[in-house]
Each structure stands twice: as structure tokens, then as C-alpha cells.
Amino acid sequence: MKAILCTHFGKSDELELADIPEPQAGAGEAVVQVKAAALNFFDTLIIAGKYQHKPPFPFSPAAEFAGVVERVGAGVTDIGPGDRVMGYMGFGAARECVAIAAQQLIKLPEKLDFDHAAGLTVIYGTTLYALRERAQLRAGETLAVLGASGGTGLATIELGKMMGARVVACASSDEKLAFARAHGADETINYATEDLREALRRVGGEHGIDVVYDPVGGAYAEPALRSLAWQGRYLVVGFAAGEIPKIPLNLVLLRGCDIRGVFWGSWTKREPLAQRAIMTDIARWCAEGKLSAHVHAHYPLAEIATALKAITDRQVMGKIVLRP
Numbered sequence: 001m002k003a004i005l006c007t008h009f010g011k012s013d014e015l016e017l018a019d020i021p022e023p024q025a026g027a028g029e030a031v032v033q034v035k036a037a038a039l040n041f042f043d044t045l046i047i048a049g050k051y052q053h054k055p056p057f058p059f060s061p062a063a064e065f066a067g068v069v070e071r072v073g074a075g076v077t078d079i080g081p082g083d084r085v086m087g088y089m090g091f092g093a094a095r096e097c098v099a100i101a102a103q104q105l106i107k108l109p110e111k112l113d114f115d116h117a118a119g120l121t122v123i124y125g126t127t128l129y130a131l132r133e134r135a136q137l138r139a140g141e142t143l144a145v146l147g148a149s150g151g152t153g154l155a156t157i158e159l160g161k162m163m164g165a166r167v168v169a170c171a172s173s174d175e176k177l178a179f180a181r182a183h184g185a186d187e188t189i190n191y192a193t194e195d196l197r198e199a200l201r202r203v204g205g206e207h208g209i210d211v212v213y214d215p216v217g218g219a220y221a222e223p224a225l226r227s228l229a230w231q232g233r234y235l236v237v238g239f240a241a242g243e244i245p246k247i248p249l250n251l252v253l254l255r256g257c258d259i260r261g262v263f264w265g266s267w268t269k270r271e272p273l274a275q276r277a278i279m280t281d282i283a284r285w286c287a288e289g290k291l292s293a294h295v296h297a298h299y300p301l302a303e304i305a306t307a308l309k310a311i312t313d314r315q316v317m318g319k320i321v322l323r324p
């Protein structure tokens with residue numbers, strides 16, 4: 001079968017398209033024919049050796065996928081050949097077939113197609129965990145999201161609206177903000193042309209912003225934190241801008257606010273049943289049209305370098321999907 005292999009840390013155009021043997025289904029495992037594998041920002045880091053987890057070589061990028069079960073190993077009873085499923089595996093999905101613990105798979109609702117299902121787990125799983133468990137977001141609160149048209153940004157707009165928040169989308173171009181508004185954002189801020197602190201003061205009013213969701217970091221973090229309301233919550237999600245911000249702690253004292261870390265991958269290991277429950281909800285909401293899982297573009301495996309470049313060039317709105 002065909003697989004994208006990372007044989008050394010480097011650039012996306014150093015990835016190889018190789019022929020490797022098909023996997024076997026061990027006890028408790030299923031072999032799934034991958035119909036769509038979704039890419040995330042962290043795939044650009046993992047192949048460069050800049051991610052917190054460094055898999056042994058050779059490995060395939062792509063953490064999540066959707067496809068059809070081909071065969072199952074001993075002891076697997078609740079899933080079988082022909083089932084349409086989605087799954088999360090951290091890395092390894094950019095290939096035609098994967099072997100994975102059957103417990104990690106979620107059956108797809110009838111109306112959910114492979115392209116949309118492939119990209120659901122990371123962005124919506126992270127964001128539902130972040131908004132519900134870490135921020136304890138309440139209906140009527142104001143939620144500001146940076147990088148609002150990216151994967152986690154889009155998930156924040158949609159889940160924030162479902163939870164009854166007023167959502168302020170912040171992004172670097174008017175095209176991205178139009179996309180954010182089309183997906184439910186109430187207010188928009190172009191932080192490439194407006195001063196973020198001033199703009200958040202304008203939309204937050206005297207009360208301020210209750211929750212900031214930050215997957216970008218860099219120079220935007222401090223002005224966003226300065227806009228928080230009394231007892232506001234600042235969610236540290238990621239550092240797509242590259243720079244890890246340093247925050248003066250007096251700002252936290254003066255606002256009586258919280259900076260809360262979001263480490264979804266670690267939470268899924270600690271709370272696998274809770275993660276499974278939220279993914280079942282997310283798949284159903286997407287099938288019902290409540291979540292878009294918008295696919296910006298899809299590429300064949302051989303064009304993975306172009307796909308990853310679109311992510312690092314900040315061109316993507318929503319998700320990028322590979323079709324093996």
C-alpha cells in the first residue's frame with residue numbers, strides 16, 4: 001500500500017511516498033481503509049522535530065482519519081468489516097490503511113461523509129474540552145477567538161455559538177473574517193489592520209471579554225489578556241505564530257483572571273470515556289448540520305507537501321484533507 005513516510009526531521013518536501021506492506025489486525029485491533037486523513041497545524045511541527053512528541057522513524061504524519069473497516073483482530077465484537085468509522089491516532093494516518101485499537105474508533109452517522117468526519121476529532125474535541133471543562137463558558141458570556149478562521153478557530157466559533165456565547169472572531173484578513181461571520185461569529189476584528197487591544201475594548205465594553213481562546217500566541221497574547229473582564233479566563237491552546245508569549249503576572253492579579261492551559265491530547269489519555277462521549281456528540285452534531293467541519297481543500301497523498309505549505313502560509317480556512 002502507499003504511505004507518506006517521514007524518514008528524518010526536515011521540510012515537507014522531504015517526505016516520501018513509499019510502498020509498504022499492509023498492516024495486520026492484532027488482538028483488539030481493526031484495519032481501516034483510509035478514505036480521508038486530515039492535517040493539522042501540528043503536522044508541520046511533528047515532521048520538523050519541533051513538536052512535543054517525536055515518533056520513531058519512519059512514521060507517517062496525519063493524526064486523524066475516516067474510512068471503512070477492512071478486517072478486525074481477535075476479541076473485537078462491536079465493530080466489523082464494512083463499518084464506516086473515524087479515528088484519532090496522534091500520527092500515522094497519511095497512508096492507505098491503518099491498524100488501530102478498535103476502541104479508538106467511532107462509527108459514523110449515516111449522513112456524515114469521510115472528508116468531513118476525518119477532520120472532526122482534533123479541532124472540535126480540543127475546543128469542546130477547552131470551552132466546557134477548562135473555561136466553563138456560560139451562555140451570554142463574550143468569547144474572543146484568535147486565528148478564528150483556522151481549524152481550532154472555526155471550532156471555537158461554532159461550539160461557542162452552540163453554548164450561547166457572543167463570539168468575537170479575530171483574524172488577519174477581511175476574507176477570513178467574512179468566513180468567520182458566515183460560520184456564526186457575532187463580531188469581527190482584523191488584527192492585521194486594527195490595534196487588537198483597542199478593538200477588543202470596543203467590542204467588550206466596560207465589562208470586558210469573559211473568555212479568550214488563543215491558538216496563535218506571539219504578539220497577540222498580551223493585548224488579548226489585557227482585554228479580559230474581572231474573573232475572565234484565558235485559554236492557552238497553541239502557538240501558531242511561533243513565539244511563546246511571556247505574560248507579566250501583575251496583569252493576572254489586577255484582573256482577578258485565570259490563565260488556563262488546554263492540553264487535549266493528555267486529557268484524552270486521562271479521560272478516554274469522556275473523550276469518546278464528546279466525539280460521539282460531535283459526530284452527531286456534524287451529521288445534523290450544526291457543525292460545518294469546513295474542508296478548505298483536499299489533495300492526493302502525493303501532494304502532501306503542497307497541503308502542509310498551505311497551512312504554514314496561513315492560507316487555510318477550516319481543514320485540509322488528504323485522500324489516499
Ligand SMILES: NC(=O)c1ccc[n+]([C@@H]2O[C@H](COP(=O)([O-])OP(=O)(O)OC[C@H]3O[C@@H](n4cnc5c(N)ncnc54)[C@H](OP(=O)(O)O)[C@@H]3O)[C@@H](O)[C@H]2O)c1
Pocket residue numbers: 040041042122123126147148149150151152153170171172173176215216236237238239240241242262263264265311312313314316318
Ligand atoms: N492545546 C491543544 O490541545 C491543541 C490541540 C489542537 C491544536 N493545538 C494547537 O493550536 C494551534 C492552531 O491549530 P489549528 O489547527 O487551528 O491551526 P490552523 O488551522 O493552521 O490555524 C492557525 C491560525 O493561526 C494564525 N497564525 C498566525 N501566525 C501564523 C503563522 N506564522 N503560521 C500559521 N498560522 C498562523 C492563522 O490565522 P491568521 O492568519 O488569521 O492570524 C491561522 O489561521 C497550533 O499551534 C496547534 O498545535 C493545540
